Amino acid sequence: METTKISNSSKVLLLMVAALFAGSLFVPLWRIELDAPQYPEGLVLQLYPNKIGGDVDVINGLNHYIGMATLHTENFFEFSVLPYIFGAFALVSFVLIFIAKRKAVLGFFITYMLFIIISAADFYRWNYEYGHNLDPNAAIKVPGMAYQPPLLGYKQLLNFAAYSIPDTGGWMLGGSALLLIMIVLKEFKFRK
Amino acid sequence: MKNKFIQSIFVIAVGSMLFTSCKPKDSGDAVSGDAAQKAYVAPGKYDEFYNFVSGGFSGQLSVYGLPSGRLFRVIPVFSVDPEKGWGYSEETKPMLNTSHGFVPWDDLHHTEMSQTNGEVDGRWVFANANNTPRIARVDLKTFKTAEIIELPNVGGNHSSPFITENTEYVVAGTRFSVPGDYVDGDVPINTYKQNFKGHISFVKVGKEGEMDLAFQIVTPGVNFDLSHAGKGKSHGWMFFSCYNTEQANTLLEVNASQKDKDFIMAVNWKKAEEYVKAGKAKKQSVKYVHNKWDEKTHTATSETKNEVLVLDATALKDICYMIPCPKSPHGCDVDPTGEYIVGSGKLAALIPVFSFDKLQSAITNKQFDGDYSGISVVKYEAALHGEVKKPGLGPLHTEFDAKGNAYTSMFVSSEVVKWDIKSLKVLDRVPTYYSVGHLCVPGGDSKKPFGKYMIAYNKITKDRYLPTGPELAQSAQIYDISGDKMRLILDFPTIGEPHYAQAAPADLIRNNGQYKFYKIAENNHPFAAKGEKEAKVVRQGNKVHVYMTSIRSHFAPDNIEGIKMGDEVYFHITNLEQDWDVPHGFSIKGANNAELLIMPGETTTLKWVPDRVGIFPMYCTDFCSALHQEMSGYVRVSPAGSSVPLTWSVGTNQPKI
Numbered sequence: 001m002e003t004t005k006i007s008n009s010s011k012v013l014l015l016m017v018a019a020l021f022a023g024s025l026f027v028p029l030w031r032i033e034l035d036a037p038q039y040p041e042g043l044v045l046q047l048y049p050n051k052i053g054g055d056v057d058v059i060n061g062l063n064h065y066i067g068m069a070t071l072h073t074e075n076f077f078e079f080s081v082l083p084y085i086f087g088a089f090a091l092v093s094f095v096l097i098f099i100a101k102r103k104a105v106l107g108f109f110i111t112y113m114l115f116i117i118i119s120a121a122d123f124y125r126w127n128y129e130y131g132h133n134l135d136p137n138a139a140i141k142v143p144g145m146a147y148q149p150p151l152l153g154y155k156q157l158l159n160f161a162a163y164s165i166p167d168t169g170g171w172m173l174g175g176s177a178l179l180l181i182m183i184v185l186k187e188f189k190f191r192k
Numbered sequence: 193m194k195n196k197f198i199q200s201i202f203v204i205a206v207g208s209m210l211f212t213s214c215k216p217k218d219s220g221d222a223v224s225g226d227a228a229q230k231a232y233v234a235p236g237k238y239d240e241f242y243n244f245v246s247g248g249f250s251g252q253l254s255v256y257g258l259p260s261g262r263l264f265r266v267i268p269v270f271s272v273d274p275e276k277g278w279g280y281s282e283e284t285k286p287m288l289n290t291s292h293g294f295v296p297w298d299d300l301h302h303t304e305m306s307q308t309n310g311e312v313d314g315r316w317v318f319a320n321a322n323n324t325p326r327i328a329r330v331d332l333k334t335f336k337t338a339e340i341i342e343l344p345n346v347g348g349n350h351s352s353p354f355i356t357e358n359t360e361y362v363v364a365g366t367r368f369s370v371p372g373d374y375v376d377g378d379v380p381i382n383t384y385k386q387n388f389k390g391h392i393s394f395v396k397v398g399k400e401g402e403m404d405l406a407f408q409i410v411t412p413g414v415n416f417d418l419s420h421a422g423k424g425k426s427h428g429w430m431f432f433s434c435y436n437t438e439q440a441n442t443l444l445e446v447n448a449s450q451k452d453k454d455f456i457m458a459v460n461w462k463k464a465e466e467y468v469k470a471g472k473a474k475k476q477s478v479k480y481v482h483n484k485w486d487e488k489t490h491t492a493t494s495e496t497k498n499e500v501l502v503l504d505a506t507a508l509k510d511i512c513y514m515i516p517c518p519k520s521p522h523g524c525d526v527d528p529t530g531e532y533i534v535g536s537g538k539l540a541a542l543i544p545v546f547s548f549d550k551l552q553s554a555i556t557n558k559q560f561d562g563d564y565s566g567i568s569v570v571k572y573e574a575a576l577h578g579e580v581k582k583p584g585l586g587p588l589h590t591e592f593d594a595k596g597n598a599y600t601s602m603f604v605s606s607e608v609v610k611w612d613i614k615s616l617k618v619l620d621r622v623p624t625y626y627s628v629g630h631l632c633v634p635g636g637d638s639k640k641p642f643g644k645y646m647i648a649y650n651k652i653t654k655d656r657y658l659p660t661g662p663e664l665a666q667s668a669q670i671y672d673i674s675g676d677k678m679r680l681i682l683d684f685p686t687i688g689e690p691h692y693a694q695a696a697p698a699d700l701i702r703n704n705g706q707y708k709f710y711k712i713a714e715n716n717h718p719f720a721a722k723g724e725k726e727a728k729v730v731r732q733g734n735k736v737h738v739y740m741t742s743i744r745s746h747f748a749p750d751n752i753e754g755i756k757m758g759d760e761v762y763f764h765i766t767n768l769e770q771d772w773d774v775p776h777g778f779s780i781k782g783a784n785n786a787e788l789l790i791m792p793g794e795t796t797t798l799k800w801v802p803d804r805v806g807i808f809p810m811y812c813t814d815f816c817s818a819l820h821q822e823m824s825g826y827v828r829v830s831p832a833g834s835s836v837p838l839t840w841s842v843g844t845n846q847p848k849i
Contacts, residue, residue: 041772058771061744065818139819 067138250688261684270298310639365416424530506566710793750825754838777813
């Protein structure tokens with residue numbers, strides 16, 4: 001049996017990975033939930049592959065008190081490239097089923113892991129930028145205060161409790177990462 | 193005293209009280225230990241029911257929660273309301289237009305919720321204007337008056353606005369018969385019998401609620417008091433109580449209280465519909481207006497109409513029948529099955545209950561007792577199901593629960609009496625404080641009453657609350673009717689004089705497409721500014737249109753110069769917020785009308801005619817944010833003919849000249 005070829009079950013998993021990548025194009029990837037006493041129903045900022053969604057207008061309206069810049073989809077180059085990246089990932093996963101080479105799968109897995117790390121760094125950079133770059137003429141100035149949302153998890157920002165968590169698409173991408181790990185483990189560790 | 197007939201009854205009442213020495217119980221006897229618990233709705237919890245209560249002479253409609261009795265909102269309907277700019281803003285002024293011109297007030301007596309298959313559906317509440325006859329429709333998605341239609345040929349629109357099983361029609365009977373608008377009304381008043389006529393109106397209700405005066409039925413001159421639609425088997429019929437069948441025109445308290453029996457008029461409206469289709473109705477030229485609110489342009493329009501179709505009840509023998517009813521009938525209520533019609537002679541010592549089946553066979557077998565000015569009078573016994581004996585004094589209104597019980601308010605003896613509809617036995621009685629008028633059981637005039645609570649709306653308050661001068665708070669009382677005995681659980685004050693009310697389960701209303709705000713993209717107001725970039729000031733002769741925006745926490749523009757004496761300034765303010773419960777207000781010094789209250793995404797206009805030269809501050813009247821106090825601006829007014837150019841700005845100062 002040729003050992004550079006991946007198994008049929010891995011191919012099925014690859015098909016699932018392709019489907020998850022394709023599916024994530026249409027749903028929000030990430031969400032930042034904001035809770036405050038005067039917003040009992042909560043506010044949410046949703047990051048799609050191609051746009052900012054959720055209560056973005058309301059949040060922009062509130063940001064002016066602390067001098068935070070307003071959020072606009074067109075100010076982020078990410079939204080113009082992310083759909084292509086996910087589309088490409090879906091395509092590559094699909095093509096890998098036919099290439100069916102272990103090394104190719106490994107290469108893709110590493111690429112994807114790198115992408116995740118870069119994305120997290122990019123997200124952190126934006127959060128830092130928005131949280132720290134405040135208008136000196138803002139109405140409310142709290143000494144030493146920055147409004148950088150957490151990369152993942154919870155943080156109190158004045159009266160708002162901010163939760164930064166994956167949304168549907170984020171879980172789908174997480175799922176595809178898990179599936180890729182399974183494939184790689186299966187192909188390299190358990191198939192001697 | 194509020195009602196004339198009280199005075200004549202008073203003597204009887206005092207007499208009978210002495211006679212039977214039935215001293216009213218005090219509230220201590222009526223309130224049991226856990227009453228507070230039953231009416232308590234903890235902070236943060238919602239009430240079970242919405243209660244839509246007429247505002248009487250305030251002309252408005254109030255919204256309460258049940259069982260807490262908490263006031264949520266006063267919806268302006270027929271009266272101007274400076275709190276919301278209703279009748280003051282340019283957009284809302286047409287809503288109060290009538291054929292008599294702008295009428296800033298009315299007397300709102302009854303509320304009626306729309307129904308589907310005889311069940312409350314939570315879409316709209318209808319309300320009547322008694323004084324300058326009109327019917328309004330309040331939309332429950334926005335809790336706003338969406339439409340008002342005027343009724344021609346009518347004086348005192350009292351037996352209104354009662355609806356048919358599927359909200360096919362809203363009906364309205366005239367309280368004061370008067371000569372029709374289409375005849376010469378310049379007649380001696382003492383020719384009442386010859387020249388005065390009753391007109392009852394059938395207003396068709398469309399799918400989106402839009403109203404249209406379909407036809408009227410002209411009847412002999414009497415006073416129509418109240419009405420209710422048949423349901424189930426009696427669907428297609430409408431019942432109106434009438435008094436002053438004596439046809440008196442002066443000192444009615446005596447002269448209209450002579451006959452032992454007056455009538456309930458049964459109207460076969462399906463038959464009337466057929467006659468209208470068959471061309472039996474006469475086109476009469478009249479004048480009335482129809483006002484509509486447009487949710488996209490946030491603007492009302494008023495249209496004058498010139499025609500109405502009138503059917504003659506005395507010529508078309510099988511649309512109206514008179515059922516004798518003792519004595520001076522007031523309430524006229526139909527039970528949930530549609531079989532029993534309860535008359536309430538306000539001067540009678542019993543409650544007559546009529547049977548729809550018996551009425552039908554009486555009509556088929558022509559069991560008539562002659563006619564009344566050309567309308568067949570059905571024999572009393574032939575239509576009677578039975579009488580509730582010794583119910584109390586002054587029966588007025590009856591509501592129903594889902595268990596076959598009726599609840600009748602007793603005006604003179606100030607109590608509510610519970611009785612069994614079939615056996616007509618009195619089951620329970622409970623005091624009210626004082627002189628109860630209408631009652632409300634949630635869904636109590638529909639096919640499916642929700643029961644649980646019964647609310648009494650009282651005409652007099654006396655010692656229920658801390659006194660506030662000669663005029664006291666109007667009062668309502670909530671009773672728990674879930675058990676065998678009615679139990680008082682709460683008093684709550686109301687606005688104006690509460691008349692009829694309706695109640696529906698809270699979820700039916702709040703889950704029925706309730707608006708949170710207006711979408712700015714769908715704002716089609718001709719003077720909307722959908723962003724600060726669109727804010728501008730435009731001069732057209734002596735009219736200056738200010739396209740202004742408001743958002744937390746500033747107006748754009750906030751500095752306007754170049755207004756001159758003799759100008760009419762129109763502030764068209766668009767609230768740019770797209771967030772729930774963030775209205776902004778607007779006011780300017782010296783404005784002769786009112787402030788504005790602008791909902792998120794809405795555009796509203798205030799007309800302002802400056803009366804002197806100077807600087808006029810304007811500001812937001814509804815607290816909007818931490819920087820609400822800063823939400824303000826200035827308008828500079830210069831003398832007529834001055835050369836100050838028209839300029840406006842926000843955030844930048846004009847260069848010094």
